Structure formats: C-alpha cells, structure tokens
Amino acid sequence: MLAYIVFILSLITIISSVFAIIAKKPANSIIFFLIIFLGTAGIFFVLQAEYLGIIQIIVYAGALLVVFVFALILVGDIPVYKKNPLKLQKTFSIILVLIFITIFWSQFGILLFLPGASNLIKFKEASDISLIARLLLKDYLLPFELASVILLCAIIGSLYIARKEAD
Amino acid sequence: MILTIILIFIKIVIVFSVVMGLVAYIPYVERKLIGDMQRRIGPSVVGPFGIFQPIADGLKLLFKEEVIPLKADKLLFVLSPVIVVCAALLGICVIPWGDYFLVDCLGKPIISLGYIANINVSLLFIIAVSSLGVYGIVFSGWSSNSKYSLLGGIRATSQLISYEITGSVVILTVALSAKSLSLVEIVNYQKSSVWLIIPQIIGFIIFLICGFAETNRIPFDLPEAESELVSGYHTEYSSMKFAMFYMGEYAHILVFSCLIVVVFLGGWLPPFNIFPFNLIPGTLWFGLKVSIFVLLFIWVRATLPRVRFDQLMNLNWKILLPVAFANFLISAILVIAF
Numbered sequence: 001m002l003a004y005i006v007f008i009l010s011l012i013t014i015i016s017s018v019f020a021i022i023a024k025k026p027a028n029s030i031i032f033f034l035i036i037f038l039g040t041a042g043i044f045f046v047l048q049a050e051y052l053g054i055i056q057i058i059v060y061a062g063a064l065l066v067v068f069v070f071a072l073i074l075v076g077d078i079p080v081y082k083k084n085p086l087k088l089q090k091t092f093s094i095i096l097v098l099i100f101i102t103i104f105w106s107q108f109g110i111l112l113f114l115p116g117a118s119n120l121i122k123f124k125e126a127s128d129i130s131l132i133a134r135l136l137l138k139d140y141l142l143p144f145e146l147a148s149v150i151l152l153c154a155i156i157g158s159l160y161i162a163r164k165e166a167d
Numbered sequence: 168m169i170l171t172i173i174l175i176f177i178k179i180v181i182v183f184s185v186v187m188g189l190v191a192y193i194p195y196v197e198r199k200l201i202g203d204m205q206r207r208i209g210p211s212v213v214g215p216f217g218i219f220q221p222i223a224d225g226l227k228l229l230f231k232e233e234v235i236p237l238k239a240d241k242l243l244f245v246l247s248p249v250i251v252v253c254a255a256l257l258g259i260c261v262i263p264w265g266d267y268f269l270v271d272c273l274g275k276p277i278i279s280l281g282y283i284a285n286i287n288v289s290l291l292f293i294i295a296v297s298s299l300g301v302y303g304i305v306f307s308g309w310s311s312n313s314k315y316s317l318l319g320g321i322r323a324t325s326q327l328i329s330y331e332i333t334g335s336v337v338i339l340t341v342a343l344s345a346k347s348l349s350l351v352e353i354v355n356y357q358k359s360s361v362w363l364i365i366p367q368i369i370g371f372i373i374f375l376i377c378g379f380a381e382t383n384r385i386p387f388d389l390p391e392a393e394s395e396l397v398s399g400y401h402t403e404y405s406s407m408k409f410a411m412f413y414m415g416e417y418a419h420i421l422v423f424s425c426l427i428v429v430v431f432l433g434g435w436l437p438p439f440n441i442f443p444f445n446l447i448p449g450t451l452w453f454g455l456k457v458s459i460f461v462l463l464f465i466w467v468r469a470t471l472p473r474v475r476f477d478q479l480m481n482l483n484w485k486i487l488l489p490v491a492f493a494n495f496l497i498s499a500i501l502v503i504a505f
Binding site for chain 2: 066
C-alpha cells in the first residue's frame, strides 16, 4: 500500500520535472516546479517524516519559488523561439533520460515492492523534532553554523554586486 | 481498523460540510451586520430575513457566462482559483475542534478524537499550506494579462510574504512557550497552565494584525482596492471562478480564526474549569470563540478605512517585526530562566 503511494508520487514528481524543463512558458515551468516540491513533500509525508515534508514546502515552495515568480513578473515574457536551437541535444538527452529511468526503476521498483519493504522505508525518527534539533544544534553544531555563515556571505556578496551597478 | 477508517471518513465529511456551510453563510452575516452598522436593511428579499440569499447568489454565479480573456494564459487562469481554495481549506484538517468523545459503534464504544489528522508539527503545516495561497493570487494576477490584475497580484504577494514572516515569528514564540509544535499539545499545555493570550498578549495583537493582512481584509485590502485597481487580481474572473476566490477568502478567515483560537484562547477549553462552564461541551466553546473572531473581522471591515501601501509596509517591517523579535527573545530568556 505504502509502496504504491510512494511509486505514484515519484512518478508524478519525475514527470513534472521533465515538463518543468521542456515547458515553453516560464510560468508553466514554475507550476511544474511547484508540483515537484509538493510531490517530494508528499513522499516525506508517506515516510512519516512530516517535519521534513513541511520544511520542504515552507522553504522551497513557500520562499524560493516565490522569488522565481517575482523574477518572472519583473522580467516579463521571455520571447519563445519558434525553432529550437538545441535540437540535437534534445534528442540525445531524451534517449539518455529514458535509459536512466529504465535502469533506475528496474532497481528501485524491485526494492520498493519486496515483502516487508514498507517497514524498511518508514523512518519515524525523522518526525521527532527534538531529535532533529539535538542533531543540528548539539552534535553537528559546527557544520550547521558554517552553512549559515556561508549563506550570510552569499547574501552580502550578492548585495554588494547589485549595489555596485546601481552606483 | 476498518471502523477507524470509516470514522475518519465521517469526520472529514462532517467537518468539510460544516466549513462549506459556514463559508456560504459568513458573507450573509457580513452583509446583514454591515447593513445594520450602516443603518441599512441588508439582504431581506430572498426568504425570511433574506436567509436564502447565499443559495440564490451561488446559483446566480453558477449560471453566469464564463469569460476567459483572449490573451490570458489559459492553464494558469483556470488553475489559480483552485489553488486559492485548496490552500485555504487544507489548513482545516489539522485544527483540533474538540476533546475526545465516545462513539457507540455496533454496541462497543470507540474513543474518537476531535480532529481529522494529528501530525506532530501541525502548527508548521498550517503555515506551509497557507503560504501556498500566494501562488493562486500571483498567478491569477499574472495570467489575466491585465494591468489591474497584475498590480493587484504583485501587491498581494509582497503583502503576504512580509506579513507571513512576522506571523511565523509569533508562532515560534508560542511554540517556545508551549514547548510543542502540535496544536493538540498546545491546547493541553493551556489546560495545565493559563491561556497563552495572557503571557503572550503582544504576540496575540501582532498575530491578529497579521491575520487581517494575510486574508486581504480591510484595512489591508490593498490587493483589491476598488478605488485604484477595479477589483485587483480577480478583475478578469467571472462566474464560478470568481465565486471560488470569495470562497477562498472566507475559508481563509475561518481557518485563521480557528488557528488563533487554538493557539491563544485555549481551543475547546472553557474559560474557567468550574461548575456552570464545564457543562457546555468543548466543541460548542470552540465554535463560540471562532464566531467571535469572525464577527471581529466583519466589525473591523465596517469600521476602519484602508491604509496606504507604504503605511502597510512600514507597519510590518519597522514596527511589527522588531516587536515580534523582541517578544521572541524575551520569551526565550524567560522560558530558559524558569
């Protein structure tokens, strides 16, 4: 039962990620992007890692993608090429993706539908917030803080670059 | 197992129909009350006291012609009202609306709890789901291909994003005081100590203001300011799609009222746990408190004028957010100290 839900959600996620790449209009890409994030969050939910799923929605769908939407509104419509300049690459990439999907699913699908697999793919610990907090703020405090410092540097750097052009 | 699933299904049906009925009748109450406040009669023709007005309005909107603008982005244009309604309604499924109660099921009693789903991060779930409503609004503005819609959409997005930050900080403060992110646990905490409105009165006021801004209600209804933007992001919508935006707005008000009642006003708990109060069942208390907040929304709409956009942004970034952060820090220090 659980495996089927994960299977369907991953199918939706993969198909919409393909559409997010090949969609002609940027706005449609954003909608498919939204479906990708929601599908991933759904997989987390099925695996009983509700916290991760919700953080996925808040951070990616609620914050990151809105920036894309703003960029889309400010830039306006990007002219759509009538003739695709990357025709050769497109054919090759479709073939490669199909090969990858066959390999991946023939392995992953077997794993998923084994008897007892539904016990394997539950990770109840991931929904325990205090456990996650202990890991992040006690055991792995230094990497966590380093990541936040890197993010701060990125923000300051981008502000600096943007300001230089304005002056 | 099957009985539990059937019970959950019945609960979903009941909660959903109650919510949809309220979403239909809050506009009626609103029109009637605002009529009273402005010394008019309000809806009075359809049925006694105009009580069938929502049904008549719904039927009228259902039979109206649907117009999709020629240069609109069809997919997004159709999809965005759906996103608005879904994002507003999804939050209701984690709201606890009552204590446990016993259901007599084929002779043996089963304990049923007063919520549809209890995930241990339900407070975050509501924030996450309501943040998805931005997409419906911004895409409806963008896909209509009209300048009024676009301006309304941009205004709505910047307003929602900025007030969401302040609201989330307040939510964090509350979670810190109650030491849990689960709404049921927060109510249980309030049962053992006091209602969180007493220690968190500053947070309560800030959260209430954020609620008005996030539901796009007067005095913060700039995205649909009639005097400047016709009717904002849903200018080009007609028929049922237009009705769905209204459903989304009223469902959002309802979910927000439920949330603020659960978080600050003790959910289903009676105000004093003494004789005459604890006779009334918890769900009734919950409904009473929620209706007070819904009436507050209507009252404010009849009372206050609309603010300017720079006033709106200044209020959030220069006053509410610093105060919310200060409140958060002080609460954190107090929680650690005691």
